[in-house]
Amino acid sequence: MVVTWLGDGGFRIGELCGLHLIDLHLREGSACGECRTAHVHLCHRELNPNRARAKVKHPWTIEHGVLHGGLVRRVSPAMIHTYFEYMTTEYPRDAEHGMLLVQMHGPRRGQPWATAAARGMLRRAGIRLDLGRIHPHQWRHGFATSVLDASGGNTVMARDAGGWASATTVDVIYGHVDVHDPAFVAALNTVWGEQA
Numbered sequence: 001m002v003v004t005w006l007g008d009g010g011f012r013i014g015e016l017c018g019l020h021l022i023d024l025h026l027r028e029g030s031a032c033g034e035c036r037t038a039h040v041h042l043c044h045r046e047l048n049p050n051r052a053r054a055k056v057k058h059p060w061t062i063e064h065g066v067l068h069g070g071l072v073r074r075v076s077p078a079m080i081h082t083y084f085e086y087m088t089t090e091y092p093r094d095a096e097h098g099m100l101l102v103q104m105h106g107p108r109r110g111q112p113w114a115t116a117a118a119r120g121m122l123r124r125a126g127i128r129l130d131l132g133r134i135h136p137h138q139w140r141h142g143f144a145t146s147v148l149d150a151s152g153g154n155t156v157m158a159r160d161a162g163g164w165a166s167a168t169t170v171d172v173i174y175g176h177v178d179v180h181d182p183a184f185v186a187a188l189n190t191v192w193g194e195q196a
């Protein structure tokens with residue numbers, strides 16, 4: 001799940017470890033009304049128990065149990081699939097912290113997963129699979145490159161797909177891409193290997 005979410009979502013490891021279940025709107029027509037298709041809201045929180053933090057600080061709020069705001073990022077079908085598999089087979093039923101990723105082994109089992117532990121797992125997996133030293137940022141770079149290729153070199157799309165804070169000139173001249181822009185949707189579908 002972690003690899004799928006890093007590869008298809010282009011998340012920073014801090015963003016991924018900082019996700020709360022309430023940030024995930026994976027069904028069509030979420031109550032937030034901010035994006036029709038599956039998405040997550042990246043929300044900066046200073047006080048996560050695992051100290052993971054989203055870098056972006058867009059304002060967010062919870063109204064009547066529904067999260068609004070933060071930075072909306074699209075979610076691929078493969079991400080949803082791995083999420084449901086993880087939630088039904090691995091996620092501890094008695095977790096009260098509400099965070100998405102938890103420690104699976106050891107004395108901290110069930111506690112929110114720290115970014116250092118996530119990095120360590122990926123590093124060990126890389127060594128075990130003879131892939132050399134694996135760094136979570138590699139997926140983010142790969143994601144950006146794929147979106148750039150799939151969108152015909154559209155740097156604004158690539159930037160917004162990964163939530164990069166941008167060079168201000170690009171912002172001023174081109175603005176932002178609408179997450180429902182058909183070209184953007186098509187680019188993501190290509191990256192995710194989905195039919196348009």
Ligand SMILES: [Zn+2]
Nearest residue numbers: 025030032034
């Ligand atoms: Zn939403």
